[in-house]
Amino acid sequence: RKEVEQDPGPFNVPEGATVAFNCTYSNSASQSFFWYRQDCRKEPKLLMSVYSSGNEDGRFTAQLNRASQYISLLIRDSKLSDSATYLCVVRLNTNAGKSTFGDGTTLTVKP
């Protein structure tokens, strides 16, 4: 079993749609959680950290369920520019050590 698992998709949605991605992680001792965005043939870029209470950044909302070891990302009012691969990332420690990446979920937003 992979340490971080994501539904690979692809998710194909129309502009303006709401889409949700899910991610599960295997190590219950994990302390830090993130979502990254990766455009085709580019480097990953930090989208947002995920906090226990849930957090929102504009059209993006992240949720963490420690009991179920589950992380989610909700994108509202999808834009064409949201088309990318979204990577779920988990780290055992708060600041140090490796971050483990999922294989990503691909989103295509169509006009």
Next chain:
Amino acid sequence: DAGVTQSPTHLIKTRGQQVTLRCSPKSGHDTVSWYQQALGQGPQFIFQYYEEEERQRGNFPDRFSGHQFPNYSSELNVNALLLGDSALYLCASSLAAGPRGGYTFGSGTRLTVV
């Protein structure tokens, strides 16, 4: 404010050769992590350097080695290249003592082994 700089951007090597990839972290960052990303997969952790020492290592063979210099820059060396080493190699920098934060990635080195 300079971001993470990696060199070279592309590289073609022959099986059995050795390669050195370089990374300069973002200004103010002191920790460098290296990742290998194959097509269609997420980045896989190779190792992390802090204070010029390897702090943690992933499941990569000893053919993969690294170094961190006093100015926090880092090198990744791969010996005896295999066809399967063809991938995008990403350098990520972070601040060890900073708040709970993520990485800043360089644009990567795309290595092709033929």
